[in-house]
Amino acid sequence: MQNFEFYNPTKIIFGKNNLAKIGKEASKYGKKALLVYGKSSLKTTGVFEQIAEALKENGIEFVEFGGVQPNPLVSHARAGIDLAKKEKVDLIIGAGGGSVLDEAKAIAMGAACEDDIWDIMQGQKRATAALPVLTILTVAATGSEMNNCFVLTEDETHFKAACFNNLVFPKASILDPTFTTTLPLEYTAFAAADIFSHLTEGYFTQKEDTLLQDGLVEAEVRTIIESMRILIADSKDYTARANMMWAATLGWNGLLNSGIGRYATPCHMLGHPLSGHYDLAHGASLSIVTPKWLREKAKTEPRRIANFFRRIFGTSFADDATCAEEGIQALETWYKEIGTPLTMKEAGVQTPDLNTLAASAHKLAKSWGMKDFSEEYIRAFYEKCI
Amino acid sequence: MQNFEFYNPTKIIFGKNNLAKIGKEASKYGKKALLVYGKSSLKTTGVFEQIAEALKENGIEFVEFGGVQPNPLVSHARAGIDLAKKEKVDLIIGAGGGSVLDEAKAIAMGAACEDDIWDIMQGQKRATAALPVLTILTVAATGSEMNNCFVLTEDETHFKAACFNNLVFPKASILDPTFTTTLPLEYTAFAAADIFSHLTEGYFTQKEDTLLQDGLVEAEVRTIIESMRILIADSKDYTARANMMWAATLGWNGLLNSGIGRYATPCHMLGHPLSGHYDLAHGASLSIVTPKWLREKAKTEPRRIANFFRRIFGTSFADDATCAEEGIQALETWYKEIGTPLTMKEAGVQTPDLNTLAASAHKLAKSWGMKDFSEEYIRAFYEKCI
Numbered sequence: 001m002q003n004f005e006f007y008n009p010t011k012i013i014f015g016k017n018n019l020a021k022i023g024k025e026a027s028k029y030g031k032k033a034l035l036v037y038g039k040s041s042l043k044t045t046g047v048f049e050q051i052a053e054a055l056k057e058n059g060i061e062f063v064e065f066g067g068v069q070p071n072p073l074v075s076h077a078r079a080g081i082d083l084a085k086k087e088k089v090d091l092i093i094g095a096g097g098g099s100v101l102d103e104a105k106a107i108a109m110g111a112a113c114e115d116d117i118w119d120i121m122q123g124q125k126r127a128t129a130a131l132p133v134l135t136i137l138t139v140a141a142t143g144s145e146m147n148n149c150f151v152l153t154e155d156e157t158h159f160k161a162a163c164f165n166n167l168v169f170p171k172a173s174i175l176d177p178t179f180t181t182t183l184p185l186e187y188t189a190f191a192a193a194d195i196f197s198h199l200t201e202g203y204f205t206q207k208e209d210t211l212l213q214d215g216l217v218e219a220e221v222r223t224i225i226e227s228m229r230i231l232i233a234d235s236k237d238y239t240a241r242a243n244m245m246w247a248a249t250l251g252w253n254g255l256l257n258s259g260i261g262r263y264a265t266p267c268h269m270l271g272h273p274l275s276g277h278y279d280l281a282h283g284a285s286l287s288i289v290t291p292k293w294l295r296e297k298a299k300t301e302p303r304r305i306a307n308f309f310r311r312i313f314g315t316s317f318a319d320d321a322t323c324a325e326e327g328i329q330a331l332e333t334w335y336k337e338i339g340t341p342l343t344m345k346e347a348g349v350q351t352p353d354l355n356t357l358a359a360s361a362h363k364l365a366k367s368w369g370m371k372d373f374s375e376e377y378i379r380a381f382y383e384k385c386i
Numbered sequence: 387m388q389n390f391e392f393y394n395p396t397k398i399i400f401g402k403n404n405l406a407k408i409g410k411e412a413s414k415y416g417k418k419a420l421l422v423y424g425k426s427s428l429k430t431t432g433v434f435e436q437i438a439e440a441l442k443e444n445g446i447e448f449v450e451f452g453g454v455q456p457n458p459l460v461s462h463a464r465a466g467i468d469l470a471k472k473e474k475v476d477l478i479i480g481a482g483g484g485s486v487l488d489e490a491k492a493i494a495m496g497a498a499c500e501d502d503i504w505d506i507m508q509g510q511k512r513a514t515a516a517l518p519v520l521t522i523l524t525v526a527a528t529g530s531e532m533n534n535c536f537v538l539t540e541d542e543t544h545f546k547a548a549c550f551n552n553l554v555f556p557k558a559s560i561l562d563p564t565f566t567t568t569l570p571l572e573y574t575a576f577a578a579a580d581i582f583s584h585l586t587e588g589y590f591t592q593k594e595d596t597l598l599q600d601g602l603v604e605a606e607v608r609t610i611i612e613s614m615r616i617l618i619a620d621s622k623d624y625t626a627r628a629n630m631m632w633a634a635t636l637g638w639n640g641l642l643n644s645g646i647g648r649y650a651t652p653c654h655m656l657g658h659p660l661s662g663h664y665d666l667a668h669g670a671s672l673s674i675v676t677p678k679w680l681r682e683k684a685k686t687e688p689r690r691i692a693n694f695f696r697r698i699f700g701t702s703f704a705d706d707a708t709c710a711e712e713g714i715q716a717l718e719t720w721y722k723e724i725g726t727p728l729t730m731k732e733a734g735v736q737t738p739d740l741n742t743l744a745a746s747a748h749k750l751a752k753s754w755g756m757k758d759f760s761e762e763y764i765r766a767f768y769e770k771c772i
Contacts, residue, residue, distance in 0.1 A: 001563070001628035003401025008394070014645065015389025177387070212609040212629050219601025226597060242387035243598050246645060255641075259400065259632060 416476020
């Protein structure tokens with residue numbers, strides 16, 4: 001067990017029929033909110049109306065800011081920041097999936113700081129404050145509802161960057177699994193691929209076994225696999241949706257990586273350029289790169305990969321290298337079964353610009369401290385993903 | 387998955403050589419602290435001196451308040467409250483095991499409220515505030531370092547009561563496993579029994595399976611069992627001590643019971659009178675009552691007990707009732723191996739007053755909403771524990 005600090009002050013309100021609580025939570029932080037959301041589906045499902053009513057009942061005025069896209073753009077976040085400043089809102093409420101929550105956090109920070117949000121995200125300026133953020137989650141995947149992280153994509157370069165700052169921990173997040181039951185299976189599969197990646201990148205890149213954390217991660221992975229099996233048969237199963245949702249939140253809230261020491265997120269690094277440049281679902285980019293990255297890793301360090309798959313898929317007790325490869329194939333089969341792509345072609349990217357992708361990934365690798373990944377290596381890697 | 391709220395704002399600073407950080411953490415909350423501790427061992431081990439130095443370096447004055455006993459008494463907490471008020475301290479620092487941390491929390495609440503702490507704990511008065519609490523943990527067991535709970539024993543009646551209030555979440559807790567390496571194996575076993583109980587009481591008393599939480603609890607239990615195996619061979623093994631410590635913290639910080647619905651803590655209810663009246667170690671009282679309570683429970687509801695032991699001890703795949711009994715015997719064997727008692731006699735209680743114990747437990751059962759436990763039932767139960 002390596003030294004660590006863990007801190008996570010977000011209040012989780014989990015389950016059915018909790019949406020009205022957003023009013024009381026919001027009233028703790030002010031009188032006027034910016035309500036950030038994505039598509040009009042928030043209105044057609046009735047969620048928007050319920051939020052509006054709960055805020056009204058608690059005397060909270062709000063300004064709407066819709067149109068957040070998957071892989072949210074810096075320009076759109078800037079527009080939200082301008083609106084939040086102009087309207088002098090006290091707090092930000094994000095209602096949607098990970099992209100909406102991420103942009104809500106960016107707006108919360110940008111609205112409370114003098115400097116430009118992208119400059120802050122690039123580390124050129126320092127964040128000094130953020131408005132309070134509340135979230136209402138409608139897609140379980142990114143963990144944004146209970147972490148200090150947000151990701152934006154720069155419009156011109158399609159470069160995706162992440163910012164980690166305790167200022168943007170949501171004060172409270174409402175997690176109602178029923179909001180996710182209408183999510184098409186395809187997007188649920190992308191979510192599952194994202195959660196799998198959050199759970200296992202730390203696991204696969206840490207050097208030593210960690211008895212406790214390994215066991216916790218394995219329990220989470222089993223939950224995702226079993227829940228997807230149930231959802232393929234009945235996409236509205238409440239328990240499976242609930243397990244996916246809570247597993248997703250715990251999967252990327254800092255808990256499971258606490259104590260494992262140095263770890264890296266190479267699959268997110270390699271996936272971000274794909275989703276940033278070709279507007280793939282984030283999870284789709286991860287199911288493309290993950291098996292290929294594992295195969296590379298297993299060439300020199302098969303042990304933890306083999307043990308993981310032995311425990312998860314019950315693959316053979318052959319030597320580590322063989323077992324790791326069997327496990328990777330089982331993972332590929334699982335991705336296919338749930339319906340998330342294994343190649344760029346399957347994801348609809350027919351003519352990828354490998355040089356641009358490699359440059360973008362290499363920039364990210366550098367900024368995340370992954371020195372082992374040269375631009376040439378990454379380009380060759382992407383070639384295997386075509 | 388049942389609806390739940392989860393909130394836990396304690397900052398954890400985990401690992402070696404972190405003690406000096408107490409100074410900076412304390413400086414966030416004021417200029418003068420009450421340092422609560424138990425035995426003089428805090429001084430002989432050098433921990434006290436390091437704390438004093440760290441506080442001094444950060445300009446924090448402090449007043450000592452030692453002498454906290456295992457199963458801390460209300461009278462002693464009241465003396466601490468008086469001292470904290472008299473000295474007008476800004477914050478409370480508890481350095482020790484669960485008893486010290488619990489009393490530190492009680493003092494923090496009592497010092498900030500007008501009403502008597504025992505009246506508050508009995509629900510006759512309402513807590514309105516608490517001073518900030520910081521903790522330095524030297525025994526891994528109770529989880530007090532990252533929860534909103536404390537337990538005190540009334541002097542005259544030996545009645546043990548628990549108080550749950552978000553005001554007493556520690557602001558920060560320093561968890562250094564090296565502080566626990568000198569803990570004798572006997573006390574480590576008591577700690578393990580306590581952690582086992584925290585992990586499994588919710589598990590055994592919930593009605594339905596919960597895929598995610600069941601798996602997380604099982605991973606934690608495996609960690610405790612494996613860590614004790616290692617510690618019996620080498621009581622100073624850092625990794626095993628670290629795993630025990632973090633597993634203990636996560637075992638009773640609200641996380642693992644979130645979403646499991648209604649659950650009860652009958653073993654703590656039945657154990658508290660034993661430790662309160664006969665000054666047994668808390669964990670010793672739990673290893674006495676737990677197998678017997680499981681055996682009672684398995685008479686009508688063996689399924690979850692059987693499944694638990696199948697997964698943990700690999701007991702047979704016979705019918706549930708048989709398997710539950712096999713598992714309970716395996717648990718008794720484990721308690722014996724680690725060295726914690728199975729009967730009152732083994733714990734040194736030769737002539738227990740069963741009527742007093744039953745009355746005390748029944749009072750607790752009522753206040754914790756466990757209506758199934760009549761005083762007669764409890765008395766008959768204790769008879770099996772002699």
